Amino acid sequence: MAAFPTGVAVVTTFGLGAEPWGMTVSSLSSVSVDPPTLLVCLRDSSPTLDALVWNGSFTVNLLHHEARPAAELFSSGDPERFRQVVWERPLDVGGPHLVDDAHAAADCVVDHMHRIGTHVVVFGKVQRVVHRSGLQPLLYGMRTYASWPRSA
Template sequence: MTEQFRGLMAAFPTGVAVVTTFGQDGEPWGMTLSSLSSVSVDPPTLLVCLRYSSPTLDALVRTGSFTVNLLHHEARPAAELFSSGDPDRFRQVAWEHPASLGGPHLVDDAHAAADCVVDHMHRTGTHVVVFGKVHTVVHRSAAQPLLYGLRRYASWPRSA
């Protein structure tokens, strides 16, 4: 059933994001994800799903805030870097510390970012669903989003 389920979800294209946060010592943490969804407009709330064993999740739980960086179509290298587990990933991308609560903003790779405060969490299986109340949204560019489906990256079609 595991492979059948993976095949099912691979057939559902989605956007690509990097969720980021800071550890208690100020160290940046982050990971690529495609499990992101809008939950409510009032109050603005979204959800992200992170692996239970993720150090990014540990840091997020401790700080209580995070940022969702929506990657643009030329940011595939960042998506791959943040899914690799490379401990030096933040030395390989441009990022800045937001003035508000949240995590690092990937200034060259994200076309938009949402800073969130953790509202609540729910563990299911190997992942934790994190509900975040959005308090700041930054639009950096009108670049096309990076998509992922059928186990490969793509850009939004120009004719769309």
């Protein structure tokens, strides 16, 4: 799938002790407009997935083209990742919003999950969308990051 360019997002949630968890994903899709539903695919051995299952809600932070460092940080497994970015807690459901790195964030509640192979497909009903900036989205394909062309 490296030949298929896609947007980059960081899925975030809170764990049992209210600690933040998150990971970079490129497997993200809009499933339905009514009700608004997204799906994300998370590695089945991920502590972020464990926290998401416990919490029952998560946030999809859509990264903008200047947020490559955040994409790399949240794919690194660095246990101090939330100390290296600016984030805020959502109103009621969801996970941390990456204030400086996301051009939009969608707070979701888990609708259902399906395990397949090494991953779990998580379906989330969107409760709220926050738009943060008009910056272009961050893209990933051919094993490299890019931004949306200005001419598009």
